[in-house]
Amino acid sequence: SPSTKKRHEEYESKLANALTHYASHIGSVTTSSHQALLEEDGTMHELEFAAMAIANEMNRLSLIRYRLGLDDDEEEEEEESEPNSQLDTADIEKEAMIKDSLDPEEWYAYSYWELHAYFSCAAEFIKSKPIPTPERWNDLRSFYHEFVQQDLQDWPLQNENEPRSYIYTDVSYDPPMEPFQSGFKGRGLKANRRIEKGELVFRATNNTIIFTHGHTWRKFLFALYERHGEEEHQLDSETTCDVLVWSWIQRLVPRGPLVIVMDLDNGSLMNEGREDEGWEDPNVKCGKEDWCDFEYYAIKDIEVGEEILCDYREFAMLNAWVDMGL
Numbered sequence: 334s335p336s337t338k339k340r341h342e343e344y345e346s347k348l349a350n351a352l353t354h355y356a357s358h359i360g361s362v363t364t365s366s367h368q369a370l371l372e373e374d375g376t377m378h379e380l381e382f383a384a385m386a387i388a389n390e391m392n393r394l395s396l397i398r399y400r401l402g403l404d405d406d407e408e409e410e411e412e413e414s415e416p417n418s419q420l421d422t423a424d425i426e427k428e429a430m431i432k433d434s435l436d437p438e439e440w441y442a443y444s445y446w447e448l449h450a451y452f453s454c455a456a457e458f459i460k461s462k463p464i465p466t467p468e469r470w471n472d473l474r475s476f477y478h479e480f481v482q483q484d485l486q487d488w489p490l491q492n493e494n495e496p497r498s499y500i501y502t503d504v505s506y507d508p509p510m511e512p513f514q515s516g517f518k519g520r521g522l523k524a525n526r527r528i529e530k531g532e533l534v535f536r537a538t539n540n541t542i543i544f545t546h547g548h549t550w551r552k553f554l555f556a557l558y559e560r561h562g563e564e565e566h567q568l569d570s571e572t573t574c575d576v577l578v579w580s581w582i583q584r585l586v587p588r589g590p591l592v593i594v595m596d597l598d599n600g601s602l603m604n605e606g607r608e609d610e611g612w613e614d615p616n617v618k619c620g621k622e623d624w625c626d627f628e629y630y631a632i633k634d635i636e637v638g639e640e641i642l643c644d645y646r647e648f649a650m651l652n653a654w655v656d657m658g659l
């Protein structure tokens with residue numbers, strides 16, 4: 334009836350005003366202020382419910398902005414001034430929220446950051462992790478080989494296409510460095526002898542694996558995560574998150590296709606240095622010329638015990654996960 338319609342219109346206009354009001358204050362709308370509102374009259378009014386829905390949406394938006402690195406300057410400054418431990422807690426909470434919003438049935442479409450959240454990697458990275466033993470690397474390499482066999486059985490290559498994952502080279506190499514605990518950077522690599530400027534320090538080896546398909550890498554992570562079983566206590570966040578953060582994207586030849594690369598050995602433990610404020614200087618550089626050919630040379634004399642650092646941006650394409658379908 335016309336009167337019902339009018340009532341609805343009035344209601345909608347009130348709702349719209351209220352939503353605009355809430356939206357303008359959304360920055361300060363928190364779950365606890367909603368809690369206070371609810372406790373006053375004990376009921377949940379539609380408007381409050383709607384405002385809460387907006388707050389949730391805004392939270393989702395801020396998560397997406399956070400994941401895309403679009404947080405505005407003000408937030409960044411605020412984050413930088415916080416002590417690390419609070420930042421970590423915030424990261425873990427954000428990641429738990431992302432995880433809750435994920436549909437496990439859609440695992441095959443998870444992006445890099447959704448995988449990061451699904452495996453609870455923020456929580457994993459605040460832990461101090463042991464230096465992988467040679468047995469652990471052997472185990473990981475065997476698991477990789479089993480995975481590749483299984484993947485080929487599940488999905489045979491079509492028309493002898495290039496493999497979806499392979500070992501980069503059959504060359505082995507024993508680099509002049511050893512793993513150690515490098516404080517807040519986690520595990521790292523240090524020189525185990527004096528290294529002269531210009532010396533080859535590190536190179537891709539028969540433990541370097543390549544994924545030409547983002548989805549195969551995603552399958553590898555899930556296979557690792559669930560290798561001991563799918564029960565909560567059997568899931569292997571530790572190894573899966575390590576592999577996730579040890580992987581990077583690179584082109585093997587100039588203008589060639591993007592691939593995902595990782596070393597199934599201590600090479601994965603090399604930390605980053607940059608010639609920028611707030612960073613330690615790098616002491617090795619990838620490639621002798623501009624092109625990173627998987628060989629790293631000392632750019633200065635390196636003393637025994639000094640940490641080996643390289644600028645990841647010389648070879649890794651840090652924001653290319655989406656281009657690999659991740």
Ligand SMILES: C[S@@+](CC[C@H](N)C(=O)[O-])C[C@H]1O[C@@H](n2cnc3c(N)ncnc32)[C@H](O)[C@@H]1O
Binds near residue numbers: 606
């Ligand atoms: C290739 S791994 C290096 C090994 C790693 N530290 C570990 O324990 O597994 C890259 C990760 O190491 C950490 N990292 C590397 N360089 C760092 C630096 N300069 N400061 C802080 N963390 C760093 C970051 O967590 C980064 O995602």
